[in-house]
Amino acid sequence: MKKFTRSFLLAAGTMFPMAAHAAIDWGSVSGKDIVLFYPGQASWEWALTPSDMSGADDFRKGKNCDVCHIGEEKDMGPQIVTGKPRLFKTGEKPPIEPTPMPGKPGGFPATVKVANDGTNLYVHLEFNEGAQPDAKQDPAFATKVTVMFDNGKVPEANRGGCFAACHDDSAGMASGAGANRTMYLPRTHAKMTRQGGGDALKGADDLAKLKADGYQLEFWQASLNPGQPAKATAEIVFDKREVVSPNLVTAEAKQTGGVWSVTLSRPLQAAAPYSSIVAGGTYYIGFAIHSGHTARRFHYVSYERTLAIDSGTADLVAMKK
Numbered sequence: 001m002k003k004f005t006r007s008f009l010l011a012a013g014t015m016f017p018m019a020a021h022a023a024i025d026w027g028s029v030s031g032k033d034i035v036l037f038y039p040g041q042a043s044w045e046w047a048l049t050p051s052d053m054s055g056a057d058d059f060r061k062g063k064n065c066d067v068c069h070i071g072e073e074k075d076m077g078p079q080i081v082t083g084k085p086r087l088f089k090t091g092e093k094p095p096i097e098p099t100p101m102p103g104k105p106g107g108f109p110a111t112v113k114v115a116n117d118g119t120n121l122y123v124h125l126e127f128n129e130g131a132q133p134d135a136k137q138d139p140a141f142a143t144k145v146t147v148m149f150d151n152g153k154v155p156e157a158n159r160g161g162c163f164a165a166c167h168d169d170s171a172g173m174a175s176g177a178g179a180n181r182t183m184y185l186p187r188t189h190a191k192m193t194r195q196g197g198g199d200a201l202k203g204a205d206d207l208a209k210l211k212a213d214g215y216q217l218e219f220w221q222a223s224l225n226p227g228q229p230a231k232a233t234a235e236i237v238f239d240k241r242e243v244v245s246p247n248l249v250t251a252e253a254k255q256t257g258g259v260w261s262v263t264l265s266r267p268l269q270a271a272a273p274y275s276s277i278v279a280g281g282t283y284y285i286g287f288a289i290h291s292g293h294t295a296r297r298f299h300y301v302s303y304e305r306t307l308a309i310d311s312g313t314a315d316l317v318a319m320k321k
């Protein structure tokens with residue numbers, strides 16, 4: 001019997017290899033509170049239009065989104081999510097959510113921790129998404145946690161985080177008109193207007209040059225259901241959002257007492273199309289969480305944060321553990 005158990009364990013170990021890396025003791029890592037808020041149809045083009053978003057001129061002059069907005073997210077989400085006119089000291093602004101979901105929370109804070117073990121970068125989030133109505137948009141997964149990683153070579157994302165990839169003509173957005181467009185980066189498109197970039201891309205040579213210059217965002221996602229193993233996906237956002245092969249992203253998650261605890265990881269050194277992540281580099285990350293079986297734009301998002309490896313003055317410093 002003993003012998004049987006032992007050989008069974010060995011066989012099981014081969015079939016289901018254990019995670020190749022040691023677990024990080026997250027209790028020993030200090031966290032940063034980051035509020036995720038519901039953005040409605042606030043697109044890149046919307047945010048760059050002064051009559052729509054009054055910080056647009058200042059943004060164009062060089063003031064980044066986070067400078068004005070970090071600290072305000074907890075008020076933004078709840079008023080956007082209702083789909084009602086939005087109230088500010090300066091007056092009323094029209095709704096930016098045409099299809100509100102009754103009872104949907106406007107946002108929630110996540111405690112974010114990062115670390116590395118010399119081989120992998122780990123990004124850990126703990127959050128309680130609250131009571132979520134079932135949107136029935138993604139029946140397969142209750143919750144999805146996404147990290148948007150910017151290697152520092154996407155000027156729009158360095159300044160505006162995920163909003164750089166979120167356009168007015170993407171699926172479900174104000175100028176989407178039934179299109180199935182995913183996220184994309186502005187410089188890949190031939191012409192950007194208030195409605196977005198449409199389907200006309202730059203020429204092949206220009207696109208190849210952008211690629212060679214590292215102009216892309218990585219999208220690391222953990223798809224979750226309570227009580228089940230997390231499913232990890234790696235994608236890249238360039239002229240569209242596309243799955244990357246091989247998938248170098250792993251994810252682990254559990255939910256205890258309503259609190260999700262989710263860890264995404266990726267090797268620091270990685271061959272193209274991934275960007276290698278090195279000590280001394282300045283990176284930017286943004287977060288998105290789809291709660292209540294939502295898909296596409298119906299998520300919570302964060303403003304961008306800086307990320308450094310081993311040491312530095314970034315918002316999030318992944319120290320060696």
Ligand code: HEC
Pocket residue numbers: 039042047048052053054055056058059063064065066067068069075076077079080086088090093159160163
């Ligand atoms: C100079 C400060 C400033 C900058 C920079 C700025 N904003 Fe704003 N933003 C505002 C103000 C003020 C409002 C309040 C609404 C208004 O008057 O338009 C606002 C409103 C918003 C709202 C709606 C909030 C709500 O509660 O309805 C969103 C979303 C938003 N901004 C996103 C962005 C994004 C994305 C960027 C960067 C691309 C950005 N903002 C840059 C000042 C700024």
